[in-house]
Amino acid sequence: MQTIGDSLLSATRIDKVFPGAKALDKVDFHLRRGEVHALLGENGAGKSTLVKCLTGAYRRDGGTILLEGVEVDPRDTFNAQKLGIGTVYQEVNLLPNLTVAENLFLGRQPRRLGLVDVGAMNRQARALLENYELDLDVTRALDSYSVAIQQVVAIARAVDLSGKVLILDEPTASLDAHEVEMLFRIIRRLKARGLGIVFITHFLEQVYEISDRITVLRNGQLVGTRDTATLERRDLISMMIGRELAAEIRAAREEPDVTGPVRYRFKDYGRKGHISPFDLDVKAGEVVGIAGLLGSGRTETAEILFGAHRADSGTAEVDGKPVQLSSPRRAIAHRFGFCPEDRKTAGIVGDLSVRENIVLALQARRGWTRPISRTEQNRLADHYIRALDIRTADREKPIRLLSGGNQQKAILARWLATEPEFLILDEPTRGIDVGAHAEIVRLIEGLREKGMSLLVISSEIEELVAYSTRIVVLRDRQHVAALEGNRITADQIIEAIASANERGAA
Amino acid sequence: MKPKYLPLTATIVIFVLSYALCAAQYPNILSTRVIGNLLTDNAFLGIAAVGMTFVILSGGIDLSIGSVIAFTGVFLAVVLDNTAIHPLAAFALVLLITTLFGAVMGAIIHYLEMPAFIVTLAGMFLARGMAFVLSIDSIAIKHPFYGTMKALYYKLPGGGRITLIGGLMLLVFAIGILIAHRTRFGTDVYALGGGTATAKLMGVPVGRTTILIYALSGLLAGLSGIVFSLYTSAGYSLAAVGVELDAITAVVIGGTLLTGGSGFVAGTFIGILIQGLIQTYITFDGSLSSWWTKILIGLLLFVFILMQKGIVYVSRREQRHA
Numbered sequence: 001m002q003t004i005g006d007s008l009l010s011a012t013r014i015d016k017v018f019p020g021a022k023a024l025d026k027v028d029f030h031l032r033r034g035e036v037h038a039l040l041g042e043n044g045a046g047k048s049t050l051v052k053c054l055t056g057a058y059r060r061d062g063g064t065i066l067l068e069g070v071e072v073d074p075r076d077t078f079n080a081q082k083l084g085i086g087t088v089y090q091e092v093n094l095l096p097n098l099t100v101a102e103n104l105f106l107g108r109q110p111r112r113l114g115l116v117d118v119g120a121m122n123r124q125a126r127a128l129l130e131n132y133e134l135d136l137d138v139t140r141a142l143d144s145y146s147v148a149i150q151q152v153v154a155i156a157r158a159v160d161l162s163g164k165v166l167i168l169d170e171p172t173a174s175l176d177a178h179e180v181e182m183l184f185r186i187i188r189r190l191k192a193r194g195l196g197i198v199f200i201t202h203f204l205e206q207v208y209e210i211s212d213r214i215t216v217l218r219n220g221q222l223v224g225t226r227d228t229a230t231l232e233r234r235d236l237i238s239m240m241i242g243r244e245l246a247a248e249i250r251a252a253r254e255e256p257d258v259t260g261p262v263r264y265r266f267k268d269y270g271r272k273g274h275i276s277p278f279d280l281d282v283k284a285g286e287v288v289g290i291a292g293l294l295g296s297g298r299t300e301t302a303e304i305l306f307g308a309h310r311a312d313s314g315t316a317e318v319d320g321k322p323v324q325l326s327s328p329r330r331a332i333a334h335r336f337g338f339c340p341e342d343r344k345t346a347g348i349v350g351d352l353s354v355r356e357n358i359v360l361a362l363q364a365r366r367g368w369t370r371p372i373s374r375t376e377q378n379r380l381a382d383h384y385i386r387a388l389d390i391r392t393a394d395r396e397k398p399i400r401l402l403s404g405g406n407q408q409k410a411i412l413a414r415w416l417a418t419e420p421e422f423l424i425l426d427e428p429t430r431g432i433d434v435g436a437h438a439e440i441v442r443l444i445e446g447l448r449e450k451g452m453s454l455l456v457i458s459s460e461i462e463e464l465v466a467y468s469t470r471i472v473v474l475r476d477r478q479h480v481a482a483l484e485g486n487r488i489t490a491d492q493i494i495e496a497i498a499s500a501n502e503r504g505a506a
Numbered sequence: 507m508k509p510k511y512l513p514l515t516a517t518i519v520i521f522v523l524s525y526a527l528c529a530a531q532y533p534n535i536l537s538t539r540v541i542g543n544l545l546t547d548n549a550f551l552g553i554a555a556v557g558m559t560f561v562i563l564s565g566g567i568d569l570s571i572g573s574v575i576a577f578t579g580v581f582l583a584v585v586l587d588n589t590a591i592h593p594l595a596a597f598a599l600v601l602l603i604t605t606l607f608g609a610v611m612g613a614i615i616h617y618l619e620m621p622a623f624i625v626t627l628a629g630m631f632l633a634r635g636m637a638f639v640l641s642i643d644s645i646a647i648k649h650p651f652y653g654t655m656k657a658l659y660y661k662l663p664g665g666g667r668i669t670l671i672g673g674l675m676l677l678v679f680a681i682g683i684l685i686a687h688r689t690r691f692g693t694d695v696y697a698l699g700g701g702t703a704t705a706k707l708m709g710v711p712v713g714r715t716t717i718l719i720y721a722l723s724g725l726l727a728g729l730s731g732i733v734f735s736l737y738t739s740a741g742y743s744l745a746a747v748g749v750e751l752d753a754i755t756a757v758v759i760g761g762t763l764l765t766g767g768s769g770f771v772a773g774t775f776i777g778i779l780i781q782g783l784i785q786t787y788i789t790f791d792g793s794l795s796s797w798w799t800k801i802l803i804g805l806l807l808f809v810f811i812l813m814q815k816g817i818v819y820v821s822r823r824e825q826r827h828a
């Protein structure tokens with residue numbers, strides 16, 4: 001068994017109770033020196049809560065924490081940082097209004113004669129970021145950079161703070177493949193230096209690529225800790241969801257027949273600086289999948305279709321009649337729905353209850369003078385909580401108290417509640433666990449069968465293949481290829497993205 | 507230019523332009539005499555506005571400032587009138603009281619998770635009430651030491667004077683700038699303005715910082731009260747009504763976002779100068795009602811808030827497509 005010698009961080013019998021929910025129930029977690037330890041579980045399993053108890057962001061209700069064999073009790077995150085525990089939390093991590101350098105060194109700015117030495121701080125910040133292949137103007141406010149870069153900066157800060165332990169809570173959700181590779185290189189380097197690394201993610205490929213051991217939580221309880229090398233993928237999944245998963249995603253495609261009329265026709269539709277003009281027809285009962293690398297114009301396509309940005313060229317038709325989609329309101333009036341990717345900022349209203357968040361868009365469409373009756377609200381909320389398996393104690397819980405993935409499902413429910421006829425989903429399964437993943441895929445198929453038109457953006461190509469009736473491939477903010485029928489395979493899509501890239505390079 | 511400098515630059519440009527306009531009409535306005543008076547007349551407001559800048563930068567508000575100034579004045583007048591305590595000792599005592607007063611408000615805001623607006627509104631009534639309890643009359647201060655201090659000044663070429671209180675304001679601004687941009691506390695203040703929850707996760711001592719911010723505001727309101735009592739040589743419980751609003755105005759005209767997290771102490775200084783300039787112009791003109799000061803400042807404030815909205819909007823868009 002484990003000896004004290006190789007155990008770096010040892011948590012035993014950790015309890016955490018939230019009003020109305022027991023988030024952690026006597027959970028044990030042991031992290032060794034020089035290992036990458038994946039912490040897995042479904043949405044709401046208690047992963048983030050465990051991490052926060054370890055770093056003092058939450059006060060735990062019971063249990064002990066040993067760091068290198070010595071009992072510690074981090075009172076707050078600053079205290080944990082001093083102990084050598086660096087953390088990237090799942091929530092927004094840094095302060096958008098401070099400069100990059102200030103974010104990196106907040107609380108430990110170099111000082112001379114009692115005053116912050118800004119020059120030295122900026123120099124150190126630049127040196128630090130060199131390891132991450134980032135050449136930023138560190139004196140600029142953080143919010144002048146993209147979410148992915150901000151995420152890398154957050155990681156850089158945590159790594160720099162982690163003398164002994166590095167905790168990463170879903171750090172890769174907004175990173176592209178290249179950035180993930182870079183992160184993994186850094187993790188391996190830290191591992192070689194003897195750090196213990198806790199890694200939380202829903203991407204199982206990444207788990208198998210980087211981790212040495214896996215601990216699984218379910219409903220706030222420890223299911224077990226295993227060596228990654230000897231744990232079969234399907235066993236891991238059944239540990240996580242507590243039942244055998246029939247089939248992760250439907251393996252073989254059956255050919256859905258889309259013979260309905262074209263309902264939405266966009267001609268020459270585009271906006272300078274966002275997305276070059278494109279043509280797009282969407283039929284009833286059709287799922288158009290949008291594939292492409294990060295930054296290829298996928299989200300821009302969705303935004304312009306929904307009127308979040310006004311098109312400056314081209315025309316849009318709904319059922320043969322020309323329409324102006326100059327604002328989301330207009331689009332909603334034509335029964336469009338849009339579930340955005342950036343749920344942290346664009347999605348939830350934290351203090352409102354799950355029920356209120358779900359009925360929000362529907363209420364907005366009906367206008368505030370025609371309130372939805374409370375019984376109707378309850379019915380809708382209960383229906384979607386069940387349909388999407390949103391894990392919440394009850395529908396009146398403030399949504400900010402839900403785990404990240406469950407918040408995502410509630411946003412999805414919000415748009416489904418408006419019964420849109422054209423639904424745009426941007427990364428609907430990002431940050432969602434395997435169980436819910438399959439449910440969302442099934443849900444998309446169900447909606448299509450009912451005759452809804454959908455446009456789905458996803459980085460998960462397998463998933464696109466599973467539900468799309470047509471795939472549009474994007475590159476450099478252009479629509480460069482379309483795949484239909486039996487050409488929709490993962491290989492074909494990858495090839496289309498790649499060859500598009502080659503053309504781009506040529 | 508970085509977006510965060512835009513509001514400050516706009517403020518400076520507006521100040522220089524309006525100063526040039528005034529000078530074209532009344533060249534006298536350029537004299538050091540006028541400048542010296544402008545500093546003296548606005549010293550108490552400027553000092554209080556420095557405290558307000560920190561509060562607003564952190565995403566809060568302090569409505570108690572005007573009342574604290576009045577309380578300080580009455581307290582000094584009563585103490586100096588009825589006891590043999592030296593003014594300097596009385597100053598120290600009253601600063602201790604107002605600092606503690608601010609600290610308690612900060613503690614209530616943090617620990618009871620109450621909105622700053624409500625807590626400092628209660629503080630405003632409380633401080634004003636305390637002033638009334640001490641005395642309802644206007645009490646003149648005749649202590650000889652006051653005369654000595656009022657006679658202190660630094661003579662500028664051209665006959666202008668930087669009085670003790672004018673100089674004190676300049677010093678407070680200088681220290682304020684240093685604290686805001688060159689101390690860890692200063693960065694923590696901006697961090698709170700950027701988002702309390704995130705700041706907490708990043709290890710910022712949120713409670714301590716909040717208490718210190720309101721304590722600082724209380725300290726500076728007390729100092730401002732001392733300056734006000736030197737300026738008027740009296741203490742009156744109905745004095746300085748609405749000064750908190752003038753201070754907020756200076757802060758906002760100075761380019762600090764009311765939502766917190768972005769702005770400069772130096773901007774507030776310009777904000778004070780702009781307000782002072784408008785007053786000076788109206789005095790020079792002689793025919794305009796003094797209400798024009800309020801009207802002009804109101805308009806200016808409105809323009810600034812619109813401009814800030816615009817800047818926030820533009821920089822958001824830039825960021826999305828960076």
Ligand SMILES: Nc1ncnc2c1ncn2[C@@H]1O[C@H](COP(=O)(O)OP(=O)(O)OP(=O)(O)O)[C@@H](O)[C@H]1O
Pocket residue numbers: 018019021022023041042043044045046047048049050090391392400401402403404405406431
């Ligand atoms: N501050 C809070 N107050 C009340 N309940 C909370 C709070 N934070 C989390 N919870 C509840 O605790 C449970 C565990 O949440 P946690 O965030 O740890 O899940 P998670 O495993 O990180 O999930 P995800 O993969 O979705 O991020 C959830 O049921 C959640 O609703």
Ligand SMILES: [Mg+2]
Pocket residue numbers: 047048049090169403404405
């Ligand atoms: Mg989580």
